[in-house]
Amino acid sequence: MKLSCLKFKPIVFIVIFVLTTNVSFSKESDVQLLKPDWSFNGFFGKFDRASLQRGYQVYKEVCASCHSMSLLSYRNLAEKGGPEFTVEEVKAIASQFEVTDGPNNDGEMFQRSRKPSDRFASPYPNENASRSANGGAYPPDMSVLVKARPGGSDYIYSVLMGYEEKTPENIKLEEGVYYNKYMTGNKIRMASPLSEGVIEYTDGTKANQEQMAKDVVSFLTWAAEPHLEARKELGFKSVIYLLILTILVYLIKKKIWLRIEPKV
Amino acid sequence: MSSEKPNQQYKPVHTNKVGGSPYTGVTGWIDNRLPIIRMFKHEYLDFQVPKSLSYFWSFGGILTICLILLIVTGLSLGMHYKPDAKYAFDSVEKIMRDVNFGWLIRYAHMNLASFVFIALYLHIFRGLYYGSYKEPRQLMWLIGIVIFFLMMATAFLGYTLPWGQMSYWGATVITNLFSAIPLVGESVVTWLWGDYSVGDAALNRFYVLHWLIAFLIVGIVVFHVIALHIVGSNNPSGIEPKDTRDTVSFSPFTTSKDLVGMLVFLLIFVAVMMYAPNYLGHPDNYIPANPLVTPAHIVPEWYFLPFYAILRSIPDKLMGVIAMVSSIAILGLLPWLDFSKVRSSVFRPIWKQCVFLFVLDFFVLMYIGGAPADGIYLVIGRIGTAFWFAFFLILAPLVSLIEKPLPMPDSIHEFEEWKRQGKIKTIKLFNK
Numbered sequence: 001m002k003l004s005c006l007k008f009k010p011i012v013f014i015v016i017f018v019l020t021t022n023v024s025f026s027k028e029s030d031v032q033l034l035k036p037d038w039s040f041n042g043f044f045g046k047f048d049r050a051s052l053q054r055g056y057q058v059y060k061e062v063c064a065s066c067h068s069m070s071l072l073s074y075r076n077l078a079e080k081g082g083p084e085f086t087v088e089e090v091k092a093i094a095s096q097f098e099v100t101d102g103p104n105n106d107g108e109m110f111q112r113s114r115k116p117s118d119r120f121a122s123p124y125p126n127e128n129a130s131r132s133a134n135g136g137a138y139p140p141d142m143s144v145l146v147k148a149r150p151g152g153s154d155y156i157y158s159v160l161m162g163y164e165e166k167t168p169e170n171i172k173l174e175e176g177v178y179y180n181k182y183m184t185g186n187k188i189r190m191a192s193p194l195s196e197g198v199i200e201y202t203d204g205t206k207a208n209q210e211q212m213a214k215d216v217v218s219f220l221t222w223a224a225e226p227h228l229e230a231r232k233e234l235g236f237k238s239v240i241y242l243l244i245l246t247i248l249v250y251l252i253k254k255k256i257w258l259r260i261e262p263k264v
Numbered sequence: 265m266s267s268e269k270p271n272q273q274y275k276p277v278h279t280n281k282v283g284g285s286p287y288t289g290v291t292g293w294i295d296n297r298l299p300i301i302r303m304f305k306h307e308y309l310d311f312q313v314p315k316s317l318s319y320f321w322s323f324g325g326i327l328t329i330c331l332i333l334l335i336v337t338g339l340s341l342g343m344h345y346k347p348d349a350k351y352a353f354d355s356v357e358k359i360m361r362d363v364n365f366g367w368l369i370r371y372a373h374m375n376l377a378s379f380v381f382i383a384l385y386l387h388i389f390r391g392l393y394y395g396s397y398k399e400p401r402q403l404m405w406l407i408g409i410v411i412f413f414l415m416m417a418t419a420f421l422g423y424t425l426p427w428g429q430m431s432y433w434g435a436t437v438i439t440n441l442f443s444a445i446p447l448v449g450e451s452v453v454t455w456l457w458g459d460y461s462v463g464d465a466a467l468n469r470f471y472v473l474h475w476l477i478a479f480l481i482v483g484i485v486v487f488h489v490i491a492l493h494i495v496g497s498n499n500p501s502g503i504e505p506k507d508t509r510d511t512v513s514f515s516p517f518t519t520s521k522d523l524v525g526m527l528v529f530l531l532i533f534v535a536v537m538m539y540a541p542n543y544l545g546h547p548d549n550y551i552p553a554n555p556l557v558t559p560a561h562i563v564p565e566w567y568f569l570p571f572y573a574i575l576r577s578i579p580d581k582l583m584g585v586i587a588m589v590s591s592i593a594i595l596g597l598l599p600w601l602d603f604s605k606v607r608s609s610v611f612r613p614i615w616k617q618c619v620f621l622f623v624l625d626f627f628v629l630m631y632i633g634g635a636p637a638d639g640i641y642l643v644i645g646r647i648g649t650a651f652w653f654a655f656f657l658i659l660a661p662l663v664s665l666i667e668k669p670l671p672m673p674d675s676i677h678e679f680e681e682w683k684r685q686g687k688i689k690t691i692k693l694f695n696k
Contacts, residue, residue, distance in 0.1 A: 043539065071357050140551075144357065147542060148550035224550075227360075227367045234368070235538025242534060246527040253520040260315065260512060 031182055033154040034161055036214055040153075040221060045232050047222050052083035054201055055219025058212050060093075061199045063142065066134060066190075068122035071143035072223055075116040081229040082222055090116045097121035135176045137189035146217075146224040153221045158182035160213040163192035307493050311514040314499035316676050316683075318692060320394075321497060321518075322525025323387040329526055330380040331485065335478060337373040345425065347471035349464040352427035353552045371541040377419055378544040379533045381567035384415065385626075388595075393619050393691070395607030396498040402599040404491040409596050411484050416568070416592075418477040421470045423565055428549030433562045435470070436462045441575075444582040461555065500690050501679035502607030503672070510676035561636070569633030570626050574652065576637045577645040587649065594656045601656055604664040610688055611670045615663045622655045 039048045056077065059069070074094035077085045085093065094114040099121070102109035114121065124130035131138050140148075149155045162182035171179060171186060180188045194212045201207050222228065285295035285302060295301040344363055346355040359366035388408075391397055397405035424435040439456050443449040458465030496505070505511045512518065536543065544566060548559050564572050574591045578584035602615075609616040625648050632645040673679045682688050 071354065071361065076361075144550045148547050150547050152547075231367065231371075231538055231541070235534070238534050238538065239531065242527060242531040246524065246531055249520070249527055250524050253524050256516050256520045260517070 033151050033182060034158040035154050036157060038153060038218070038221075040218070040228060043232065043236055046229050047081070047083075047218060049084050050203060050205075051215045051218045052222055053085065054203065054205060054211075055215040055217070055222075056083055056085075057202065058194070058199060058216040059142075059219055062193050062212075063216065064121075065123055066130070066139040067142045068124070068130075068139075069120045069143045069223060070122060070141055072120045073117060074114065074120065076223075076226060078116070079226065082226060083219070087116070094118060135189060139190070142220055142223065144224045146221045148224075153217050155182065156220060157213050157217045159188070160194055160217070161209065307514075309513065309515045311493065312505065312508075312511040313497055313514050313518045314501075314505050314510060314676050315512045315517070316499045316501055316510075316680055317497060317518065317521070318500055318690060319521070319525050320386070320390040320691075321499075322522045322529075323383050323390060324492075325522040326383045326526050326529050327380065327387060328485070329530075330376055330383060331482065334373060334376050334380065335482070337369050337376065338475075338478065340369045341373055342475070345471075347425070347468045349427060349467050349553070352425065352467060356426045371537050375533065375537040375541060375544065377422060378565070378567065379529070379536075380415070381419070383529065384412065385567075388412070389619075389623060391498075392598075392622070393609045393616075394498055394500055395502055395602075395604075395609070397599045398602070398607050399599070400495045401491075401498060404488060404495060405599060406596050407484060407488045407491060409592065411481060411488060412592060412595075414477050414481050414484065418474055418481065419565065419567070421474040421477065423549075424467065424470050425474065426549060427467060427553045429551040429553060429557070429559050430546045430549040430562070432462060432553035432555065433559055434564055435466065437562055438564075439466070441581075441585050444585045446582070463555075498607060499676060500608060500610060501673065501676050502611070503674075503676055503679060506675050563634055566630065566634075569631075570629035571633070573629040573633035573645045574649045576633075577642065577649040591649075591652055594653065598656060598660060601660040602664050603661065604667065604669070606669040606672070610690055611672050612663075612667060613670060614667045618655060618659045618663060621651070625651045625655070 039046060039051070059067075074090050077083050077093065078087050078090045094116050097114045097118075098111050099114050099118055100109050101112050104110055124133065127138055146152050146156060151158070159180055159182050162180045164179060164181055167173060167179040173179060173187065177187050177189055178191055180186060194209045194216075196208050199207050199212070205211060225231075283296050285292045285299065287295050287301060291301060341359060344355060344359045344366065346352060356370065359370050361367075363369075391405065391408070420434070420438060424431040439453060439462060442456060443453045445452055454460060456466070457463070458469060499505075546563065546565075563569070571588050571591060575584045575588040578587050604612065604615070606612055609619055628644065629648045629652070632641055632648060635641040637645070673682050679688075683690065
């Protein structure tokens with residue numbers, strides 16, 4: 001076969017390019033991740049506000065006992081494109097947490113309640129404290145966790161849903177280690193965090209495991225990508241704009257070239 | 265007193281005279297003193313370009329636009345970024361979260377780094393396929409290879425700046441390559457780091473060098489373009505233009521065609537940047553750098569993968585580094601290794617197949633570069649590496665010697681005529 005009869009069309013190039021650049025070689029990734037129908041996927045993806053607000057509640061009442069989110073401030077919760085709590089609500093949320101401020105005019109450090117401009121409160125003062133409280137494991141900061149894992153939102157969701165009652169027989173677990181179907185390496189030091197009844201949603205939604213996982217992952221996706229909505233909106237506008245411009249310029253080009261290439 | 269006669273006659277040190285501008289008024293006044301206006305007209309409006317150029321010739325212009333966009337976005341990022349091991353990661357996240365349209369600027373810069381390499385590889389492919397490296401364009405080709413090296417250096421340095429896990433470990437692996445230098449290797453590495461490991465000192469200088477090399481590239485691109493305007497563009501026929509039937513003026517013909525190419529490229533770039541901004545990156549780089557935890561697979565950015573595969577396919581570290589560097593440097597020998605008088609692969613049936621095999625090899629090596637370096641992958645990587653060098657050292661001279669070129673037209677306008685009659689086939693990026 002002659003290789004040159006391969007038409008070097010852009011689509012061929014793109015396919016080869018995609019195949020060769022983004023192959024995951026971790027042996028553990030044979031399991032198909034769960035892929036819920038996220039509202040933020042697709043060209044016009046938007047977050048579900050109610051889901052983000054519930055997701056924050058799950059984070060605050062469950063995750064935040066071990067995981068920090070050090071890159072977020074309480075004011076972010078009121079910003080456009082996020083959970084969009086009202087400013088009053090954000091003030092109330094922030095004031096539930098204390099922070100050491102200072103030094104004051106007497107040179108003393110003092111405790112005060114947090115303001116919307118303050119960062120999220122961390123459960124532990126430092127990494128060592130966090131490790132010592134969690135049997136040596138470090139619960140990762142969740143600010144950009146969704147972007148830091150292959151599979152993103154689907155992966156985090158799958159891990160939350162991937163705990164199984166029975167551990168497969170060929171897997172030996174040490175003390176304080178749990179089996180997870182989707183976790184890289186199948187071993188995780190976090191016990192299943194979401195079980196029915198662990199929280200009660202303020203908006204009356206039934207808090208089953210699936211619902212909580214979906215809400216909290218939506219929240220984490222927003223936290224990692226707070227401008228996702230603005231990006232997709234601008235993306236759509238710019239693609240349409242460029243498409244029209246390209247067609248117009250192409251027609252102009254054709255007309256110009258007719259000067260030397262008259263139709264036969 | 266000033267009435268004293270000078271004992272020497274004044275000789276002007278410059279030979280150019282003020283004047284000679286075809287323009288009048290303010291334009292003429294400026295142009296008489298600084299002839300950039302007539303130069304621009306001469307080089308960019310009236311400049312004669314072969315009429316048979318395909319869309320493959322838009323990548324030079326596309327690369328220029330990419331470079332400008334990279335500098336503009338880089339400048340904006342530099343105003344908010346902190347090259348400090350303690351603050352770098354958070355400062356990038358601050359840009360993404362709190363700076364107005366910071367997410368756009370950062371994603372643009374990050375994805376442009378990938379797209380500039382897509383354009384570059386297509387640009388090099390164009391050169392290989394149509395013999396753009398041959399007499400009289402050898403020097404232009406060599407300057408191009410220098411730009412390629414500098415781009416790789418600045419892309420590597422730029423990738424270290426967000427100070428994520430891949431930044432840190434990539435920097436560690438790549439800078440450690442210098443330790444392969446006999447005798448002084450270890451000292452060279454310590455000197456590069458400014459410390460005994462990759463850390464704050466290294467990050468700070470990487471930032472400075474990232475800037476420096478970006479502007480060096482601009483300077484050398486200017487040489488590349490000056491050389492182009494002396495030797496002129498090659499074209500799909502590989503035949504030099506002979507008279508005005510073979511050429512068109514740069515504007516509006518080439519400019520309008522280049523603009524279409526640029527817009528299509530920009531469209532794809534914007535779509536990727538807006539809808540899959542992290543697709544070409546590695547998730548591990550969103551984990552802050554941690555010298556105590558090594559990632560499971562340290563992989564470079566996709567555009568380095570073929571050369572990374574070559575590095576790893578040689579068991580000896582020093583030889584691996586030499587192989588990797590020479591796999592690119594060897595491109596510079598091509599004008600002399602391929603001594604066929606015919607430029608364009610359109611008329612070179614055997615060489616054409618070789619170039620396609622070379623492209624295939626590039627993709628195979630890219631795949632291998634991202635795979636673990638053992639078992640079957642290592643074997644394929646070694647075959648791919650061997651073919652890479654064989655392409656230059658064996659195939660190029662051999663094919664030049666034995667190949668019988670197809671019958672060729674006498675001029676570009678005849679070439680165009682043959683194309684219309686379907687006598688010859690060229691490769692096209694777009695269907696009409």
